[in-house]
Amino acid sequence: MRKQLAVLMGAALLVAGASGTAFPVKSAYAAEIGTTTTSVEGSAGTTADTQSGASTAGAAVSYNTLLLNNWLGKLDIHTQAAAGTNSEDFQNALASGATLTTASKLNPSDLIDKLKTMFAEDMAGEVQSGNLSAPEAAALEETAYPRIADLVSSGWSTDSQTAVIQTNGAAIIHSHLSTIADDASLPSGIGTIELRKALRSGKSLVDASGMDASALSDALTALLNQDLEAAVKNGTLPSDQLEKAEKDGASALWDAANTPGYDSATTPWMEQYGQRLLADVLDPSSIVQKAATIAGKDIDDVHSALLAGQSLSTIAGMSEADLTSQLTADVNDALEHEWEAGNLSVQLLTKLEQNSADALQKAVDQNGLGTQTAAGTSNPALAAESIRSVVENIADYAGVAVSDLRGKLADGQPLVNATSVDPAELTSMLQSRVDTFLDTAVQNGWLTQEDEQPTKTEAYGLLNAAITNSNYKATMDTKQYLTDRLNRIVDDAADVMETKSADSADATQTKSDDLLKIMASGKSLQQAVGIDADSLLIKLLRHTNEEINGFVADGSLSEQDAAKLKQDYASAVTKLLSNN
Structure with a gap:
């Protein structure tokens, strides 16, 4: 299980919500929360001025x-x-x-x-x-x-159906800057990894490729212009922006190709991917397994010794420095592989390697690594969120309509008496749903492993009150909800694109990790998913609208607040998909 680590990044971070998830200040989405539109779409919607596929400047998208x-x-x-x-x-x-x-x-x-x-x-x-x-x-x-x-x-005619989301030409340029070594390998005939290594050693891409600067620049610019022209053709890049984008792109590519030691920018997506990589390789169970392999020890014997309070270096019979060095080399090999694949910048790679070395040194010296549960604290926001769908969960389990269950709640019946399901069975089922949600929260990095059990305990208390008290209404903090949805945009994208059953939490998590890996290499969210921005946007909005309308039906949210929340979310996601 992925464990969130406090040592992950040295850069300034923005804690974007009470869920505790940290994101880079330069985040293309979390930082937009304070600047989303304040216009309120009425409960009936404001669609009167919308044309059949055209998006006017400044028009609200919903x-x-x-x-x-x-x-x-x-x-x-x-x-x-x-x-x-x-x-x-x-x-x-x-x-x-x-x-x-x-x-x-x-x-x-x-x-x-x-x-x-x-x-x-x-x-x-x-x-x-x-x-x-x-x-x-x-x-x-x-x-x-x-x-x-x-x-x-x-x-x-189909030709008149213009895309709603207009692509920012700078985003296409950025994508090509991120993959400039890949693009240069085509005309130069030199492998991408060799080009990356040459850049890392301080050479320019022109020197590394062995090509004339103008010839290489022309080849790189031609690849960029193909994508810019394709964006104009499919209606996602306004034609009046093409000339400027081509000019800006050619200049940026020329500078990058001639810069000694050029390093691709560390994007928020790349940084998130790096955090997930580091969390996986520094998970205590992973460290213990690798240490046992290095020392040639049986893993069960290592676990027994850890339970007895010994440190890994003592168990391995090695000095702290030697064991740390070998563990660090193993982790660095994995990180270097990600850099070679273009998923990490040199700057981020260096930061991750330093952080992993520091964390491994502490782990090797720690008595009973992984066997002692640190005292954590509950995360109230996630505890409340874990039971937010209690009415829908009960209706689904009991095979009754959600509207019927809500009707019984309105009549004053507690949820535990609103169905024919045995109360003990109902409680067990709902606690299982809480467990699954919070386990996923730990996997995704929304919740630390130390805080999981205290959060479950609080959630169980909220759950008991929800099903036994009359007139239950789910708690709803619109600002927190908006923050969570934007912070979890990759996970939500994986969820709306997932075709497996709703119980396939592991499959969805794998899909989320895969998407983030593709985005770390310079692709946009919609490119990672494999559909156009408009199609992804409508899937995300449909998913969120369904939840928000459920809050209104539960009486947890007014129609007016729901309309504003929908519009704020739509505006923020539209901006993200246009610029990422």
């Missing part, structure tokens, strides 16, 4: 607007379904310039009525799923109907 854009963007598919016409004939007609009405062979009023009905049915499904509130769905219908009529009458 799940509602994205949902409408998505639906209108597939108007050809909806029209074909409404008409029940042959797919090939329909698409050929559209390709030839026919309108939706002509291609469908329906008169305009009939087609518009059918499309309106289909939209209303889809919105009802969104309400049923908890992604929209009833007022939001009604507002979307009011907005969508004239847009449908206009698109049917005036013409519709």
Whole structure:
């Protein structure tokens, strides 16, 4: 199990929330919490000015607007379904310039009525799923109907469906700067690792590649421009920004290629990945296993000696310096491999190696390493979060509708009496859910291992009160919730993209680690996930909206506060996906 370590990073950190997770000050997302939009989307949503796929400067993005854009963007598919016409004939007609009405062979009023009905049915499904509130769905219908009529009458084409999230050209340039050694290996014929090593030794990329500076710069710039032009073509980079991005990119690549000892920037994603790497290799169980291997000792004998209070150096029969040196070399090999793969900058690698050496020296000298539980303290925010879905968990386990359970709560019944499930069985199930949540929190680094048991104890007390007291309402701190969601954006992205069962916590964690590794190498979150930014955004907003609407249904959050929370989250994530 991953253990959060206090020695991980020497840089200044920003503790972004009560969950205790620390992030770099330069974080592209945690630092935005204080600057997110303060505009409040009313409970019915503010989608009236949204076009079918276009995003105007400064316009608020929300799940509602994205949902409408998505639906209108597939108007050809909806029209074909409404008409029940042959797919090939329909698409050929559209390709030839026919309108939706002509291609469908329906008169305009009939087609518009059918499309309106289909939209209303889809919105009802969104309400049923908890992604929209009833007022939001009604507002979307009011907005969508004239847009449908206009698109049917005036013409519709896939070319007019512009992406909502506009890419920052600087983000594409940064990605190429991060992978400049990889890009240079193509025209130079020299392996990426050899180029990285040459840079680390103080050479410039021009010298390391053996190419003429202009020729190398032209090759690197051509690769960048391909991506910039592709972004313009797919509608994610405004065409009026292309010329400046190409000019800025060419200048940045020239400087990087001619800089002796050029080192890629240490990004927040890279730093997070480094923290996770260090937490894994410095986990006590990992250190003990490696020490046993180095000393040629049976692992069970080592554990017994540790339980008796001995130190690893005594058990190994080695000096502290010798054992620390060998353990450090083993850890450094793993970190060096990550650097060679382009997942760490030289600056971060050096920092991680120093921190690991310091931590290993202390571990080798510690009596009973890993056998003594440090006195921790409860994390109230995570304790409360661990039982936040208690109503949904009970409804799922008991096989009843959440709305029915909420109705019984409104009538004054305690949760323990609201189903036919035996109270002891119900409590055991819910405590198991708490355990799973907090175990994941430790794995993800949101909670220290020392604090896990005290937090579980507090959570069990909150759980008992929640199921036995009448008129239960989940506690909800909107600022904390927003902080948590932004800090856990990679984990949430892994969660919304995960196709396995909801119980596959380990699979989701592995996916989260994999995503962070890809992002550490210079890729964006959407590139790591493998879908476009708009598609990822709507998945993240759908996931969050469902939770927030549940808080409203539970009576834990007002419609007005929920609307502001949704908009603030949407604004922050949109900015992140545009700039990361």
